[in-house]
Amino acid sequence: MPFDQSLSPALLNWWQAHGRHDIPWKLSSQGVLPESGEELNPYSIWVAEVMLQQTQLQVVLPYWQRWMERFPMLQSLAAADEQEVLLVWQGLGYYSRARRLHQGAQQLVERDDSFWPRDLESWLALPGIGPSTAGSILSSAFDLPFPILDGNVKRVLSRLIASPQPPARITKALWQLSSELLDSEQPRSFNQALMDLGATVCTPKSPSCPQCPWSDQCAAYASGDPVAYPVKEAPRELPFQVIGVGVVLNDAGEVLIDQRLNEGLLGGLWEFPGGKQEPGEAIEVTICRELQEELAIEVQVGEELISLDHAYSHKRLRFVVHLCQWRTGEPQPLASQQVRWVKPQQLSDFPFPAANARIIAALLARLHPEEGTDAA
Numbered sequence: 001m002p003f004d005q006s007l008s009p010a011l012l013n014w015w016q017a018h019g020r021h022d023i024p025w026k027l028s029s030q031g032v033l034p035e036s037g038e039e040l041n042p043y044s045i046w047v048a049e050v051m052l053q054q055t056q057l058q059v060v061l062p063y064w065q066r067w068m069e070r071f072p073m074l075q076s077l078a079a080a081d082e083q084e085v086l087l088v089w090q091g092l093g094y095y096s097r098a099r100r101l102h103q104g105a106q107q108l109v110e111r112d113d114s115f116w117p118r119d120l121e122s123w124l125a126l127p128g129i130g131p132s133t134a135g136s137i138l139s140s141a142f143d144l145p146f147p148i149l150d151g152n153v154k155r156v157l158s159r160l161i162a163s164p165q166p167p168a169r170i171t172k173a174l175w176q177l178s179s180e181l182l183d184s185e186q187p188r189s190f191n192q193a194l195m196d197l198g199a200t201v202c203t204p205k206s207p208s209c210p211q212c213p214w215s216d217q218c219a220a221y222a223s224g225d226p227v228a229y230p231v232k233e234a235p236r237e238l239p240f241q242v243i244g245v246g247v248v249l250n251d252a253g254e255v256l257i258d259q260r261l262n263e264g265l266l267g268g269l270w271e272f273p274g275g276k277q278e279p280g281e282a283i284e285v286t287i288c289r290e291l292q293e294e295l296a297i298e299v300q301v302g303e304e305l306i307s308l309d310h311a312y313s314h315k316r317l318r319f320v321v322h323l324c325q326w327r328t329g330e331p332q333p334l335a336s337q338q339v340r341w342v343k344p345q346q347l348s349d350f351p352f353p354a355a356n357a358r359i360i361a362a363l364l365a366r367l368h369p370e371e372g373t374d375a376a
């Protein structure tokens with residue numbers, strides 16, 4: 001390793017003065033930073049680490065608090081209904097994380113509820129836990145010397161060595177570097193300091209290099225253009241797809257929703273039925289076809305309710321949503337877990353993907369619930 005031994009003490013000294021010392025799951029039951037070797041609650045750290053996998057700390061904080069109030073212990077999460085788990089998670093996105101957390105809690109309780117794993121393999125065997133999350137839990141909860149490599153750490157280390165390759169192509173080397181730099185005497189503090197450095201100093205667009213404890217050994221800073229690192233992959237055009245969606249109402253003023261299968265990004269959530277527009281197809285035809293194929297119903301497609309764009313990391317979608325009047329056919333869950341007719345006011349009782357919140361708001365604004373009529 002081309003670095004001298006001063007990196008760890010420099011980072012830890014910086015952290016003592018400038019680190020984030022108010023993260024609730026990193027504090028002892030007395031509300032202070034734990035002593036070296038003192039154990040923290042692994043359950044609350046696990047929940048936080050899974051929430052943080054795709055989401056920033058400031059966004060996670062209120063969700064974590066709400067979650068811990070509703071499911072304060074491993075056993076309460078394991079015993080919860082999955083729909084309730086998804087409702088408490090609602091708004092954080094990437095719902096598969098909530099389902100896996102729930103499944104992991106059930107696995108741990110089935111195994112032995114007094115047992116918390118202290119080895120990497122046992123944590124990796126739980127659903128939704130990768131090496132960085134496992135390392136972070138083990139070092140945070142038990143002060144054990146396991147390295148981490150989350151997005152912030154990848155950026156800091158890639159800059160430290162001014163890697164000419166994007167992080168995804170040098171993952172092994174970055175893991176090795178994270179492991180070699182780790183202070184085995186104070187792994188919890190070191191890993192937290194590394195994460196804090198990435199979050200507050202070595203930020204993506206404007207790193208504060210003069211304030212950085214590693215500036216004298218950082219190759220990216222020495223290059224004069226630290227923002228050029230990490231080197232990025234060549235951008236690729238995201239695929240674009242139009243989705244025709246039917247908000248189907250029956251004569252009783254109820255609206256039809258279906259629950260997605262459990263696979264994929266939005267698995268288990270509820271939605272308004274619809275599907276992809278075929279090339280050259282009118283959107284009204286798409287909606288009729290999809291509702292026939294997926295629910296075995298005939299509808300009359302009415303006016304457009306709303307159109308909205310939503311970008312995922314791997315694709316861009318445009319939802320074109322029309323009000324529809326149900327005509328014939330008992331709805332069947334041919335491509336979903338179940339279908340239901342519900343009163344529009346009951347929609348908030350079901351977990352929906354974030355993009356659907358605007359559809360629901362548009363529907364409620366359009367309808368006149370007190371009269372039980374619709375605008376189709």
Ligand code: SF4
Nearest residue numbers: 202209212215218226
């Ligand atoms: S010197 Fe600058 S680029 Fe290098 S690690 Fe510190 S903040 Fe990041």
